[in-house]
Amino acid sequence: MTLQIDLSAIAANYRALAAKSPGARASAVVKADAYGLGAEQVARRLAAEGARDFFVALDREVAAVRAGAGPEAQIFVLSGHMAGADLGSAIPVLNNPEQYFRDRAMRPGRPFGIQLDSGMNRLGFEPAEWAALKDEILAQGPVLVMSHLACADEPDHPMNAQQLAVFQQMTQGVTAPRSLAATGGILLGPDYHFDLTRPGIGLYGGRPFDAAQPVVRLSLPVIQTREVEAGETIGYSNTYTAPRRMRVSTVAAGYADGIHRRLSSDGDRPRIDLLADGQACPVVGRVSMDLITADVSALQTVPEALDLICPAQGIDAVADVIGTIGYEVLTALGQRYRRHYI
Numbered sequence: 001m002t003l004q005i006d007l008s009a010i011a012a013n014y015r016a017l018a019a020k021s022p023g024a025r026a027s028a029v030v031k032a033d034a035y036g037l038g039a040e041q042v043a044r045r046l047a048a049e050g051a052r053d054f055f056v057a058l059d060r061e062v063a064a065v066r067a068g069a070g071p072e073a074q075i076f077v078l079s080g081h082m083a084g085a086d087l088g089s090a091i092p093v094l095n096n097p098e099q100y101f102r103d104r105a106m107r108p109g110r111p112f113g114i115q116l117d118s119g120m121n122r123l124g125f126e127p128a129e130w131a132a133l134k135d136e137i138l139a140q141g142p143v144l145v146m147s148h149l150a151c152a153d154e155p156d157h158p159m160n161a162q163q164l165a166v167f168q169q170m171t172q173g174v175t176a177p178r179s180l181a182a183t184g185g186i187l188l189g190p191d192y193h194f195d196l197t198r199p200g201i202g203l204y205g206g207r208p209f210d211a212a213q214p215v216v217r218l219s220l221p222v223i224q225t226r227e228v229e230a231g232e233t234i235g236y237s238n239t240y241t242a243p244r245r246m247r248v249s250t251v252a253a254g255y256a257d258g259i260h261r262r263l264s265s266d267g268d269r270p271r272i273d274l275l276a277d278g279q280a281c282p283v284v285g286r287v288s289m290d291l292i293t294a295d296v297s298a299l300q301t302v303p304e305a306l307d308l309i310c311p312a313q314g315i316d317a318v319a320d321v322i323g324t325i326g327y328e329v330l331t332a333l334g335q336r337y338r339r340h341y342i
């Protein structure tokens with residue numbers, strides 16, 4: 001099982017997203033082990049590309065990013081300063097008064113950022129909390145004031161303009177660098193860019209950055225290939241009956257590797273293909289814990305491995321079949337794969 005990660009495609013996506021917001025500096029969001037692709041390697045590549053600011057979700061994600069990005073990088077922790085957090089050299093993005101007072105008591109004089117809630121109701125100071133503490137906090141010199149958009153992947157959604165107006169109003173007179181846009185926000189245009197952008201999924205080749213270069217190839221080794229007669233069944237619960245004589249390959253990966261069981265065929269109707277050099281091999285029968293079966297009848301020769309994710313079938317195509325988003329497909333891919341960086 002090989003997860004091939006194209007670091008030069010990630011770098012190209014970073015450059016392309018940065019070029020869409022020339023007035024702002026582009027950071028890199030590398031939470032959840034860089035969306036499952038390896039925070040240290042991704043951070044190292046993007047630091048070489050000029051990225052100076054990185055975002056993680058949790059304090060324990062900092063070390064890998066630091067190892068890759070080097071001592072000069074600013075590493076922001078989006079969960080802020082939680083009780084018992086070990087922030088080290090990282091910069092907490094403080095989400096409420098409780099975090100702010102805890103941080104100032106425990107890290108006086110050290111850099112911090114602030115997250116404002118502009119309407120998503122997930123993280124950040126509420127407008128009233130901010131109004132009460134704004135002057136005191138700004139006097140302490142936050143290195144970043146940011147908020148996050150709820151609907152940026154839908155350009156026409158009225159929530160975008162509404163959150164923009166709230167953010168502008170809440171940050172009136174703020175001289176600290178401001179940040180509002182993740183990948184979707186970058187694509188909404190310059191009003192949303194402010195001083196720092198925070199792309200994540202677009203770096204890794206996912207929607208809504210449709211111009212992204214593909215980053216991931218997931219190749220699953222073929223263990224065995226057999227002939228199946230018409231009328232025979234394949235896999236658990238006999239869900240698939242061969243309509244004709246066919247050749248079936250069994251590959252070494254399954255739902256224990258983050259390959260969702262909903263990629264199983266729907267009875268006799270395949271939902272997804274494995275690909276051999278772009279040639280489709282429909283998945284037939286159930287996805288098992290460690291095994292998947294595919295109809296390779298169309299192939300002249302069966303290769304050593306078949307691809308589930310590749311340029312012809314990207315993370316969003318797989319996500320659509322499962323009924324989820326590319327983000328979840330990527331982060332679900334576990335640690336069992338051999339990662340190969342190119």
Ligand SMILES: *Cc1c(COP(=O)(O)O)cnc(C)c1O
Nearest residue numbers: 029148182183198199200201202
């Ligand atoms: C995950 C996240 C991002 C990156 O979002 P993408 O949609 O992956 O570009 C940016 N900012 C915050 C606060 C996030 O949680």
